[in-house]
Amino acid sequence: DAKTTQPPSMDCAEGRAANLPCNHSTISGNEYVYWYRQIHSQGPQYIIHGLKNNETNEMASLIITEDRKSSTLILPHATLRDTAVYYCIVRVPDSGYALNFGKGTSLLVTP
Amino acid sequence: SAVISQKPSRDICQRGTSLTIQCQVDSQVTMMFWYRQQPGQSLTLIATANQGSEATYESGFVIDKFPISRPNLTFSTLTVSNMSPEDSSIYLCSVEDWASGLYNEQFFGPGTRLTVL
Numbered sequence: 236d237a238k239t240t241q242p243p244s245m246d247c248a249e250g251r252a253a254n255l256p257c258n259h260s261t262i263s264g265n266e267y268v269y270w271y272r273q274i275h276s277q278g279p280q281y282i283i284h285g286l287k288n289n290e291t292n293e294m295a296s297l298i299i300t301e302d303r304k305s306s307t308l309i310l311p312h313a314t315l316r317d318t319a320v321y322y323c324i325v326r327v328p329d330s331g332y333a334l335n336f337g338k339g340t341s342l343l344v345t346p
Numbered sequence: 347s348a349v350i351s352q353k354p355s356r357d358i359c360q361r362g363t364s365l366t367i368q369c370q371v372d373s374q375v376t377m378m379f380w381y382r383q384q385p386g387q388s389l390t391l392i393a394t395a396n397q398g399s400e401a402t403y404e405s406g407f408v409i410d411k412f413p414i415s416r417p418n419l420t421f422s423t424l425t426v427s428n429m430s431p432e433d434s435s436i437y438l439c440s441v442e443d444w445a446s447g448l449y450n451e452q453f454f455g456p457g458t459r460l461t462v463l
Contacts, residue, residue, distance in 0.1 A: 269451075278350075278438050278454030279389070322388075333379040333440070334452055336389040 239323045244341045247317075253310040255340050257323030260304040265327050268299060270308045271334070272319040279322065279336075282308065313344045348373055348441050350455035358461045359429055366425045367458045369439035374419035377442040379452070380412075384435045392437075395422050429462045436460070 240258040247253040259268065269284040283290055283297045285306075290297045296309040310317055322339040326332060349372040359365050369378065377396060381389040393401040393414055401414040416422045426433050436457040 276457075278440070278456050280454070281451035284451070331377060331394075333381075333391045333394060334389075335391075336381075338388050 239325060239337050241321070241323055241337065241340045243338065244343070246343050246345060247310075247313045249315060249344055249346050250312055253313040253317065253342060253344070255308040255310075255321050255323075255342065256305065257308070258305045259323070259325045262303050262325050266325045267328055268297065268303075268306050269324045269326060269334070270295070270297065271322045271324065271336075272317075273322070273339075274316075274319040279334075282321075284328075313342075315344050315346065318342060318344045348375060348443065348453040350439060350441060350453055352437075352439060352455040352458050354458060355456065356459040356461075358463060361430050361462055363429055364425055364427045365429065365460060366423050367437050367439075367460075369422045369424070369455055371420045371441050373443070375441040375443040376419075378416060378422045379440045379442075380414060380422075380424045381438045381440065382435045383438065383457070389438065392424070426460065429460075431462045434460055434462045 267284050267286050270282040271279040273279045283292055283295050285297045285299055299306045320339040320341050322336050324334050351370045353368045379394055380392040382392050383389045391404050392407045393403045395401045395414045395416040397416045397419050411427055413425045436459050438457045440452045440454045442452045
């Protein structure tokens with residue numbers, strides 16, 4: 236799986252959009268971009284994934300650049316409960332391989 | 347989605363003893379994985395456990411230290427053997443079911459927090 240680079244930490248004010256960047260310059264054509272988050276003392280939780288088109292679900296939006304070398308996870312209206320470590324992972328779906336977790340971004344949402 | 351439970355949720359053990367962690371899924375799943383998360387660190391894969399075959403271990407993890415069973419499609423166990431304080435971690439199981447693969451996502455259990463004295 237391709238390697239990803241994320242900032243170690245970010246802050247965001249409650250109610251504002253949180254934009255979490257991820258670089259994956261060595262991503263291959265069949266690899267998807269996945270985002271998970273881990274709230275303190277819980278197991279990781281799937282957020283969203285995409286191949287090359289922008290994706291949106293009830294939790295977040297995923298913006299992937301045209302060259303697919305980077306992406307941004309957007310939490311449109313961050314709440315205190317969004318405070319967590321966010322992991323950007325690239326992988327081939329249904330590959331039989333586990334998720335390769337990097338260090339992630341620790342997002343702190345402040346009142 | 348898959349709902350995963352783990353037992354025990356936490357334990358405090360003496361060095362030299364062993365602990366078996368159980369992972370139960372509410373549906374049949376293809377792939378099961380065991381991860382370790384050391385204090386303040388990210389998740390590290392220990393092994394992949396598929397029903398009917400031996401577990402596949404990652405570099406740095408061996409079967410004698412972390413024996414795994416996968417007797418059916420809804421259950422797996424991980425044993426941490428001959429424990430030392432360095433084994434103090436959170437141990438998590440996760441599953442992926444290709445058959446349902448709507449999101450190709452992996453689901454995680456709540457974790458087992460192990461402290462070795």
